[in-house]
Amino acid sequence: MAAIPGARTKRRKRSEALTAYAFLAPYLFIFTVFMLFSLIYTVYLSFTRYNLLRPPEFWGLEGWERVLTDELFMTKALPNTFKYVLIVVPVQTVLSLVLAFAMDQKLRGRRLFRTIFYLPSITSSVVISLIFVWLFSPIGVINQLFNLNVNWLGDQRTAFYTIMLVNIFTTSGTLMLIFLAGLQDIPVTLYEAAEIDGANKLQSFLYVTIPLLRPVLFFVVTVGVIGGFQVFDQIFIMTEGGPVDSTTTIAYIIYKWAFRDTTIKMGQAAVAAVILMVIIFVITMLQRRVIEGSGTAV
Amino acid sequence: MKKILTALSLLLLAGLVLSACQPAAQPTPETIVQTVEVPVTQEVIVTEVVTQEVEVPAERVEIRLSGWAANPQETALLESLLYKFNVANPDIVVKYEPITGDYWQAINTMVATGEEPDVYYMDIFQFPAFAQNQVLLPLDDYMAESGVSREEFIPALIDAFTFEGATYGIPKDFNTLGLFYNRDLFAAAGLDEPTDDWTWDELRAAAEATTDSANNIYGFGVPADPGRFPVFVFQNGGRIMSEDFSDTLLDSAEAVAAAEFYTNFRKDSVGAIPGDLGEGWQGTLFGKGQLAMVYEGGWLIPYLKEQFPDINYGVVNPPAGPAGEGNLIFTVAYVISPNSKNPEAAWRLIEFLTNEESQTAVLTSGFALPSRISLQEHEYLANNPASAAIFRGALTGAHPFMWGIVGSDVNDQMGKALERVYVEDQPVAEALAEAAEAIRNAIQQSQ
Numbered sequence: 205m206a207a208i209p210g211a212r213t214k215r216r217k218r219s220e221a222l223t224a225y226a227f228l229a230p231y232l233f234i235f236t237v238f239m240l241f242s243l244i245y246t247v248y249l250s251f252t253r254y255n256l257l258r259p260p261e262f263w264g265l266e267g268w269e270r271v272l273t274d275e276l277f278m279t280k281a282l283p284n285t286f287k288y289v290l291i292v293v294p295v296q297t298v299l300s301l302v303l304a305f306a307m308d309q310k311l312r313g314r315r316l317f318r319t320i321f322y323l324p325s326i327t328s329s330v331v332i333s334l335i336f337v338w339l340f341s342p343i344g345v346i347n348q349l350f351n352l353n354v355n356w357l358g359d360q361r362t363a364f365y366t367i368m369l370v371n372i373f374t375t376s377g378t379l380m381l382i383f384l385a386g387l388q389d390i391p392v393t394l395y396e397a398a399e400i401d402g403a404n405k406l407q408s409f410l411y412v413t414i415p416l417l418r419p420v421l422f423f424v425v426t427v428g429v430i431g432g433f434q435v436f437d438q439i440f441i442m443t444e445g446g447p448v449d450s451t452t453t454i455a456y457i458i459y460k461w462a463f464r465d466t467t468i469k470m471g472q473a474a475v476a477a478v479i480l481m482v483i484i485f486v487i488t489m490l491q492r493r494v495i496e497g498s499g500t501a502v
Numbered sequence: 503m504k505k506i507l508t509a510l511s512l513l514l515l516a517g518l519v520l521s522a523c524q525p526a527a528q529p530t531p532e533t534i535v536q537t538v539e540v541p542v543t544q545e546v547i548v549t550e551v552v553t554q555e556v557e558v559p560a561e562r563v564e565i566r567l568s569g570w571a572a573n574p575q576e577t578a579l580l581e582s583l584l585y586k587f588n589v590a591n592p593d594i595v596v597k598y599e600p601i602t603g604d605y606w607q608a609i610n611t612m613v614a615t616g617e618e619p620d621v622y623y624m625d626i627f628q629f630p631a632f633a634q635n636q637v638l639l640p641l642d643d644y645m646a647e648s649g650v651s652r653e654e655f656i657p658a659l660i661d662a663f664t665f666e667g668a669t670y671g672i673p674k675d676f677n678t679l680g681l682f683y684n685r686d687l688f689a690a691a692g693l694d695e696p697t698d699d700w701t702w703d704e705l706r707a708a709a710e711a712t713t714d715s716a717n718n719i720y721g722f723g724v725p726a727d728p729g730r731f732p733v734f735v736f737q738n739g740g741r742i743m744s745e746d747f748s749d750t751l752l753d754s755a756e757a758v759a760a761a762e763f764y765t766n767f768r769k770d771s772v773g774a775i776p777g778d779l780g781e782g783w784q785g786t787l788f789g790k791g792q793l794a795m796v797y798e799g800g801w802l803i804p805y806l807k808e809q810f811p812d813i814n815y816g817v818v819n820p821p822a823g824p825a826g827e828g829n830l831i832f833t834v835a836y837v838i839s840p841n842s843k844n845p846e847a848a849w850r851l852i853e854f855l856t857n858e859e860s861q862t863a864v865l866t867s868g869f870a871l872p873s874r875i876s877l878q879e880h881e882y883l884a885n886n887p888a889s890a891a892i893f894r895g896a897l898t899g900a901h902p903f904m905w906g907i908v909g910s911d912v913n914d915q916m917g918k919a920l921e922r923v924y925v926e927d928q929p930v931a932e933a934l935a936e937a938a939e940a941i942r943n944a945i946q947q948s949q
Contacts (some may be wrong), residue, residue: 257616257635270947275940342782345908360925361909385833448921466909467948 243481247425249474256468267471277476280449281457284364285480289432297424300376301417304383305409318384325377333441336370344468360450363443370438371458375431379424386420387413422495426488433484454480517634563724563844563850564595566619568609572869573599579867587854594847611643613637613839620842621851624671626662626833628697630907633665639838640668640757644849659873663835671808671835672856675870678829678895679733679801680888681705685721687712696795698891700821702737702763709772712794720774723784723796724767726920728913729903730797733830736762737823742916747906748945751940752916753931760823761930765923775924789813799832800871817888819895829900830918833873871896911944 254260340356445452462473559568663671671943709721740756767773861872915937
């Protein structure tokens with residue numbers, strides 16, 4: 205008697221799996237064609253010399269060697285990209301956490317503020333970039349407001365920081381929303397318990413809120429790091445990698461080599477893309493260890 | 503209702519009678535009568551639509567034509583030419599597919615997959631890479647067959663689209679740089695207006711006289727722009743690249759001296775780069791009266807007419823340097839893909855678009871200058887001295903804006919070298935030597 209229900213569950217399980225795959229099929233198809241295939245093809249291209257006008261020819265490690273000895277890539281794009289992530293990610297994470305915390309309080313008009321803070325995130329990055337180009341122009345609002353005479357985007361000492369500011373401005377809103385969802389998931393009872401134990405506001409933030417926000421924090425930092433490493437559109441619109449390469453990042457150099465140069469270097473662009481992918485992959489794994497490894501299990 | 507029906511049937515009847523009147527000329531199996539709308543451009547705007555009836559043979563070949571869409575008026579001009587072509591060549595259907603966004607990205611990827619249009623625009627700057635990779639069709643045989651000679655075009659233009667002795671493109675139009683000067687600022691400074699005989703000394707003296715830095719007015723625009731600076735190198739007897747493009751001459755004594763002269767305008771506060779005055783382009787600053795003189799191309803003329811109609815300005819050829827005259831030519835040609843299934847039809851389209859009549863339409867539209875040398879006597883140029891000065895630029899010591907296959911590297915390095923001089927106060931010779939080294943490295947890697 206026991207065998208029959210067993211077979212039945214087996215059959216049901218199989219049909220459930222089939223249904224699941226049927227639902228997954230459209231996505232899997234798109235994933236295979238546009239992600240998996242492209243990924244493998246990019247790795248293949250990184251070992252070729254390819255200028256689009258002629259078919260790719262196998263080139264071995266020549267392209268890798270050229271990229272790893274390329275001055276623009278090694279002394280500008282690579283350090284610039286790391287610098288960008290190291291500055292932007294902590295600032296936007298802290299800023300969005302603070303904003304989320306403020307929005308979580310029973311403030312007057314918090315709905316309005318929430319909308320205002322979120323607005324940059326749903327605005328096209330091209331539009332925001334252009335607005336910032338005008339704000340930070342030598343005769344723009346920023347200079348006039350603070351009585352300065354700085355050519356923000358034309359000076360290599362300030363251009364990259366201006367771009368960082370734009371990105372912090374646009375992403376903080378989204379991250380704030382994610383933090384806010386995380387904050388509201390924390391049961392009020394825990395805060396009440398902390399209060400009874402004599403914890404003040406700061407203590408309950410540090411010992412209740414932060415630990416319970418860890419999975420959200422991991423998500424926010426990961427998204428921030430990945431986005432940071434891939435920064436492109438603001439640079440493309442605002443500085444095109446200049447002045448004097450001070451805003452050239454890995455993503456921008458990929459575009460430059462693949463599409464902008466008259467000697468198209470698709471192979472080297474693929475090398476840079478693979479390097480970028482490996483960097484992001486390794487750092488995300490490390491992060492997972494650091495954030496999830498410490499403290500309680502999530 | 504009845505009235506409308508009567509009118510309609512009358513119309514139908516008229517149409518039938520009209521079509522019956524058409525002589526059955528072509529020995530094609532069957533002919534279809536099709537109504538083609540031909541917009542007639544007068545000056546700038548399409549003002550009139552003429553309805554014509556044309557016989558269309560049943561068997562037609564399709565030709566794809568692509569270019570960038572610079573502005574609606576220019577597109578209208580091209581479309582009106584295409585309609586005329588359609589009427590004259592009913593056996594060819596031209597599918598005009600303008601590319602918006604990044605044109606070269608689109609064309610390059612289309613060439614990679616063999617899907618490029620039969621006929622497309624080729625900028626002189628990009629031409630070397632396409633010619634060297636043999637993805638263009640040589641046109642000499644077609645030209646000989648239809649009696650089109652290279653001599654009919656401005657030499658500097660047709661030579662530019664020649665690679666290893668073969669002609670790959672027929673120039674559609676061109677631009678050069680002219681010295682645009684603000685008449686009011688010149689009068690205020692008590693200066694005589696520039697002439698085509700001016701030299702560097704007079705340019706420098708005029709820049710000094712017209713500068714009024716207290717009011718944010720500077721004499722001359724000296725952007726870190728690889729599309730302006732080389733003019734001075736040519737005028738000083740130098741070149742950007744060697745004859746065969748195997749080396750750069752950017753660190754030669756002539757180029758360094760030219761760069762000294764160019765960057766000193768700003769160093770001595772009688773010239774400015776657009777960023778100094780809060781703009782991205784010096785054309786805007788010229789329009790606003792903040793720069794008394796700029797080197798710009800014919801594109802500035804319609805821009806000023808539209809944005810700054812009150813500005814009182816003139817245009818002459820760039821003042822000659824120690825070694826004589828020099829200028830840059832920006833030009834675009836029609837090329838044919840070797841993958842085209844109907845190269846004869848593609849050639850007929852190019853031949854039509856660059857014939858004397860079409861080129862006259864280009865000239866009188868005011869957007870660009872025609873590539874046919876015969877049109878230099880056209881009355882439009884006599885009536886538009888500004889355009890005439892730009893046209894003359896092609897005949898006086900001008901070199902195409904093209905630096906071989908590493909063109910973008912040369913442009914990048916030239917621009918960066920000037921930026922380093924402006925922003926970091928790097929010595930000119932050092933900046934150009936650094937640029938030359940980077941260019942040589944790029945040339946070596948491109949082989």
